Amino acid sequence: xxxxxxxxxxxxxxxxxxxxxxxxxxxxxxxxxxxxxxxxxxxxxxxxxxxxxxxxxxxxxxxxxxxxxxxxxxxxxxxxxxxxxxxxxxxxxxxxxxxxxxxxxxxxxxxxxxxxxxxxxxxxxxxxxxxxxxxxxxxxxxxxxxxxxxxxxxxxxxxxxxxxxxxxxxxxxxxxxxxxxxxxxxxxxxxxxxxxxxxxxxxxxxxxxxxxxxxxxxxxxxxxxxxxxxxxxxxxxxxxxxxxxxxxxxxxxxxxxxxxxxxxxxxxxxxxxxxxxxxxxxxxxxxxxxxxxxxxxxxxxxxxxxxxxxxxxxxxxxxxxxxxxxxxxxxxxxxxxxxxxxxxxxxxxxxxxxxxxxxxxxxxxxxxxxxxxxxxxxxxxxxxxxxxxxxxxxxxxxxxxxxxxxxxxxxxxxxxxxxxxxxxxxxxxxxxxxxxxxxxxxxxxxxxxxxxxxxxxxxxxxxxxxxxxxxxxxxxxxxxxxxxxxxxxxxxxxxxxxxxxxxx
Amino acid sequence: xxxxxxxxxxxxxxxxxxxxxxxxxxxxxxxxxxxxxxxxxxxxxxxxxxxxxxxxxxxxxxxxxxxxxxxxxxxxxxxxxxxxxxxxxxxxxxxxxxxxxxxxxxxxxxxxxxxxxxxxxxxxxxxxxxxxxxxxxxxxxxxxxxxxxxxxxxxxxxxxxxxxxxxxxxxxxxxxxxxxxxxxxxxxxxxxxxxxxxxxxxxxxxxxxxxxxxxxxxxxxxxxxxxxxxxxxxxxxxxxxxxxxxxxxxxxxxxxxxxxxxxxxxxxxxxxxxxxxxxxxxxxxxxxxxxxxxxxxxxxxxxxxxxxxxxxxxxxxxxxxxxxxxxxxxxxxxxxxxxxxxxx
Numbered sequence: 001x002x003x004x005x006x007x008x009x010x011x012x013x014x015x016x017x018x019x020x021x022x023x024x025x026x027x028x029x030x031x032x033x034x035x036x037x038x039x040x041x042x043x044x045x046x047x048x049x050x051x052x053x054x055x056x057x058x059x060x061x062x063x064x065x066x067x068x069x070x071x072x073x074x075x076x077x078x079x080x081x082x083x084x085x086x087x088x089x090x091x092x093x094x095x096x097x098x099x100x101x102x103x104x105x106x107x108x109x110x111x112x113x114x115x116x117x118x119x120x121x122x123x124x125x126x127x128x129x130x131x132x133x134x135x136x137x138x139x140x141x142x143x144x145x146x147x148x149x150x151x152x153x154x155x156x157x158x159x160x161x162x163x164x165x166x167x168x169x170x171x172x173x174x175x176x177x178x179x180x181x182x183x184x185x186x187x188x189x190x191x192x193x194x195x196x197x198x199x200x201x202x203x204x205x206x207x208x209x210x211x212x213x214x215x216x217x218x219x220x221x222x223x224x225x226x227x228x229x230x231x232x233x234x235x236x237x238x239x240x241x242x243x244x245x246x247x248x249x250x251x252x253x254x255x256x257x258x259x260x261x262x263x264x265x266x267x268x269x270x271x272x273x274x275x276x277x278x279x280x281x282x283x284x285x286x287x288x289x290x291x292x293x294x295x296x297x298x299x300x301x302x303x304x305x306x307x308x309x310x311x312x313x314x315x316x317x318x319x320x321x322x323x324x325x326x327x328x329x330x331x332x333x334x335x336x337x338x339x340x341x342x343x344x345x346x347x348x349x350x351x352x353x354x355x356x357x358x359x360x361x362x363x364x365x366x367x368x369x370x371x372x373x374x375x376x377x378x379x380x381x382x383x384x385x386x387x388x389x390x391x392x393x394x395x396x397x398x399x400x401x402x403x404x405x406x407x408x409x410x411x412x413x414x415x416x417x418x419x420x421x422x423x424x425x426x427x428x429x430x431x432x433x434x435x436x437x438x439x440x441x442x443x444x445x446x447x448x449x450x451x452x453x454x455x456x457x458x459x460x461x462x463x464x465x466x467x468x469x470x471x472x473x474x475x476x477x478x479x480x481x482x483x484x485x486x487x488x489x490x491x492x493x494x495x496x497x498x499x500x501x502x503x504x
Numbered sequence: 505x506x507x508x509x510x511x512x513x514x515x516x517x518x519x520x521x522x523x524x525x526x527x528x529x530x531x532x533x534x535x536x537x538x539x540x541x542x543x544x545x546x547x548x549x550x551x552x553x554x555x556x557x558x559x560x561x562x563x564x565x566x567x568x569x570x571x572x573x574x575x576x577x578x579x580x581x582x583x584x585x586x587x588x589x590x591x592x593x594x595x596x597x598x599x600x601x602x603x604x605x606x607x608x609x610x611x612x613x614x615x616x617x618x619x620x621x622x623x624x625x626x627x628x629x630x631x632x633x634x635x636x637x638x639x640x641x642x643x644x645x646x647x648x649x650x651x652x653x654x655x656x657x658x659x660x661x662x663x664x665x666x667x668x669x670x671x672x673x674x675x676x677x678x679x680x681x682x683x684x685x686x687x688x689x690x691x692x693x694x695x696x697x698x699x700x701x702x703x704x705x706x707x708x709x710x711x712x713x714x715x716x717x718x719x720x721x722x723x724x725x726x727x728x729x730x731x732x733x734x735x736x737x738x739x740x741x742x743x744x745x746x747x748x749x750x751x752x753x754x755x756x757x758x759x760x761x762x763x764x765x766x767x768x769x770x771x772x773x774x775x776x777x778x779x780x781x782x783x784x785x786x787x788x789x790x791x792x793x794x795x796x797x798x799x800x801x802x803x804x805x806x807x808x809x810x811x812x813x814x815x816x817x818x819x820x821x822x823x824x825x826x827x828x829x830x831x832x833x834x835x836x837x838x839x840x841x842x843x844x845x846x847x848x
Contacts, residue, residue: 008843009840012517014515093511171515246843246844250843256843256844257843257844258844258845259842259843259844259845261844333514335512337512337513337514337515338512338513338514338515339512339513340512340514341511341512342510342511342512342514361514361515363515363516364514364515364516365513365514365515365516366516369572369575371521371575371576371579371620371621372618372619372620372621372622373621374521374581374620374621374786374787375621375786375787375789375791376524376786376791377737377786377791377792377793377796378519380791380792380793380840381737381793384843385842385843385844386840386841386842386843387842388791388792388839388840390791391791391835407839408842408845411842411843411844411845414512416512416513416515419513419516420513420515420516420517421517421519422519423519423520423521423523423524424521424621425516425520427511429511429512429513430511433511
């Protein structure tokens, strides 16, 4: 056990509502008839299909390959037949659709051949990263960044601390909590592999102090591995948003990730508990990432709990299994109540980043006409990044985007603390997202117009040059002509003169 | 519970503007009761008049500006302005004085700048200063506390004096008025009387003058309630009172002939209402925590300077307005260090 070395300013004490979904062990969601697998369930480039419609696939078989560096592979979560590769609705706040592979399951759930690694210690970090990439592992905390990249510190960095993020600070969500309670050993398997890949000096398993069962279960598992001398459990205070990467680093180590920098710049790598578990499964059991634990909870859920769910399983099937009082088309939240987004249709697949499905929340924000900002500064006191949300709001509203940048808009992590405390009920985060999008659009436009200008100027220069060259050529031709003419005249003159001479 | 918002966060705290304003009003109740006990029912008449005028003006202006009337009228900000102004002006002020001050505060200081949230100056103090500059005689004609008064006034007499200028029994405002302790201190020091002798007069009570000291104590307690309820932060009151204390202590040590004791300054005039209820106005004050310390210290220093060297017995109103002007500058230079920014 180790004491946290720092804390972050602001933040909120929120009611956890976690008991609701921790009363029953993790259950397995029944196999769905159809699994819809978006090709992009991670940050980066979408995977490229390597199967065709009509192909038979086995559980764990690779069905799409990583494209480019920032990308991961995709696997069939169960055995069956590929029935479609086309655009399907995906869980996205704006109701987008995207390319998906649809598999009709055959109910046999037959595994493809697996290749467990015996003795990962003998492998190079590069080989380990390759397996993790091929296994399709991404950050399971919510962002979905390809994990193998975060296991590559590069030759210029040494890793002082590997932090395993088990804070799970959002209310209602308990998937990491339950994973730590039930599969602590599996998590440590992954931790050992990550430790080997990163060659980290210490490992800190950071867990919020409201998860006493998870803490004791992790302690027990850790005690059984006396060789993990550099691994410690850091019990951290329960406060939202402790689970933010920047915040957990600040709490556990007392250090701040520099603006525009990465944790590795200060010798820190941060991974989610669920990711560590997936890494352990991939290396030690040869199982690619084909399922995750999803919390299904909320005031309208009858059998709230955690469900190990194959990717591509329709959310409707999961909701049916957990039983809800939800009306058809009633909106629900994917993710937590503070940073998740709402969906109304449930005919959408569970993806790698789907940590929680929340149907009905207590103390829900009401739809109220916001009052003007009274500059009370409560938002600034709640901001974990020490921003001044009221100033950002003022400038974002006026579309004065240069000023929002000066007030460090891009350091906003969109945690929603400012929204939560605002007495005027101004949707601050929405304003900040709007400003960020506008700035990025402007940037794109600027780049485009820069390019166009450059092209124009190059063309202009070329035309001028050609004109000059043409004139030069003309001049030369004229000069040559004049010269030859003069010569001719001279010759003629010479001839006449010689003729005259003759005559004379 | 169903979702009402379409974007995160989907949770909301219980804090509301109206709730904050109501707590401010509630926190002023004990001090107002004390004022009624010391200066008679005239105080209540002033507050009632100010409230009616403020709410009517607010409603009218909202209508003229084509804003929704109900949510803005019920936010409580106009009521706070009315009460602050009503307790700041002399209890027996003629009715038109109160009406003029309140209307000017709501129309010019608040709505012409854009209404709630947009006024750079504290509306109540703008109204107060307008009256003080335009009607210095009426604005400095205070009542003596009831225990020192030759003619303690009942409700009917106070009503007649406020609305008609005299009573049926022949009392006029001039015959019942008296100076405030701050005023008396200033006048008598001007007559070369030493403060230590001045404070021996019955008017001066124990700390800040009979009545005034208790009113200040109740404003202090009301302010502590607001601190406890997190309606205000400690920065402005602490900085303002701290500065006032430091400056008056220095004077007490090195130039005691200049003015009264530090405690006299803390518990007389508008010190406590200024520190906890006026300088803490979020709209016209600084928003950063460091900025609030600067703002509060500035109000404290200017109040003290005006009290001693200025032309008026008290300086809270001018101090607040002067510091309001500096708020954009203060805010700009007191931004907190953002997470991850290199320390300068």
